[in-house]
Amino acid sequence: MAFEIGDKVIYPNHGLGIIERIETKTIMGTTCGFYQLRMAGETTVFVPVDNVDGVGLRRAINDDEVQRLFNLLGDGKIDSHQNWKGRFKDNSDRMRTGSIYDVVEVLKSLTFLSKSKSLSFREKRMLDRAKFLVVSEITEVMGEKTPVVEEKVEKALDRSFTSKTKSLAAAKAAPPARAVAVAVPVAAKSVAAVAAPAPRVASSVAAPTSRTASRTASRTAPKTAPRRAARAS
Numbered sequence: 091m092a093f094e095i096g097d098k099v100i101y102p103n104h105g106l107g108i109i110e111r112i113e114t115k116t117i118m119g120t121t122c123g124f125y126q127l128r129m130a131g132e133t134t135v136f137v138p139v140d141n142v143d144g145v146g147l148r149r150a151i152n153d154d155e156v157q158r159l160f161n162l163l164g165d166g167k168i169d170s171h172q173n174w175k176g177r178f179k180d181n182s183d184r185m186r187t188g189s190i191y192d193v194v195e196v197l198k199s200l201t202f203l204s205k206s207k208s209l210s211f212r213e214k215r216m217l218d219r220a221k222f223l224v225v226s227e228i229t230e231v232m233g234e235k236t237p238v239v240e241e242k243v244e245k246a247l248d249r250s251f252t253s254k255t256k257s258l259a260a261a262k263a264a265p266p267a268r269a270v271a272v273a274v275p276v277a278a279k280s281v282a283a284v285a286a287p288a289p290r291v292a293s294s295v296a297a298p299t300s301r302t303a304s305r306t307a308s309r310t311a312p313k314t315a316p317r318r319a320a321r322a323s
Contacts, residue, residue, distance in 0.1 A: 091142055093125060093149075098230060101137070102146040102188035103219065105130055105226050112139070130226065146188025156231055159224075162194050163246035166253025169199045174210070181216060190227055196220045202251055 093099060097109045107127035114123050115136075123139035125147070137147055151159065171177035181199065184192035200209065200217040209217065221243070229239045 091148070093142075093147075098150040099125075099127065100148050100150055100188060100190070100223075100227060101127060101129070101135060103185055103223075104135065105223055106150060106230050107135065110134075146186065148188055150227055151190060151231055153231060156228055159190065159194060159228065160242070160246050162191060163198065163224075163243060164249035164253075166250050166257065167198075168202045168250065168254050169195060170202070171199070178213065178216075181213075185216065185220065190224065193220050193223050197224055198247065198250055201247055202254065205251065 093109050093112075095109055095112060099107055099109060101107055107129040109125050110128050111126040112123060113126065114121060124136045125139060125142075127135040127137060129135055137145060169180075171180060177199075181196045184196050196216065197220040200213055200220065203209065204214075204217065225236060225239050225243055228234075228243070229236050232239065
């Protein structure tokens with residue numbers, strides 16, 4: 091990204107500056123171009139032309155992006171990372187990107203956290219830096235005084251915190267989800283086996299068949315009847 095003299099640029103973690111000169115310097119035998127920036131407090135910073143992307147140097151936001159910035163400040167979406175090491179690393183990475191939108195996320199997260207607990211010295215310093223970067227850039231773009239912009243930023247943050255608090259309260263008040271019973275299909279063969287009637291138990295003594303019965307009757311019939319009949323004749 092190329093810049094020209096007079097451009098308003100943002101140097102990550104340092105804030106807004108104005109390009110005063112573009113010059114060539116030889117340092118340790120290496121010749122390259124530099125942007126000379128005049129920062130707030132009349133501090134002068136030299137940024138190598140070839141390393142603009144590496145340091146995250148960018149142009150300041152325009153008028154249209156200011157409203158988007160305020161919308162982001164008040165949207166109620168706040169990262170509430172509880173682990174200190176993870177939170178500090180994430181916020182440090184965001185601060186180094188140079189994106190004002192990443193800085194806003196850090197501002198919301200740490201300001202919201204500071205309302206419920208004391209911040210460490212390093213996080214307090216990061217919070218102050220994030221607020222300074224956001225306020226200073228909006229102040230430069232809108233051409234308003236710093237106290238006026240600070241008040242607008244605070245109101246946007248209050249809207250965000252109110253929305254976040256309501257969503258957390260609603261989540262706690264919501265009834266727990268009921269367990270839903272799921273019918274497990276049973277194999278057809280198993281169903282048939284369960285539904286089939288129990289087999290009858292055969293008697294230990296089998297019923298006599300008709301042939302067996304006749305033989306038994308003939309054996310047990312009295313043998314004297316024929317003899318008596320013969321005598322009678």
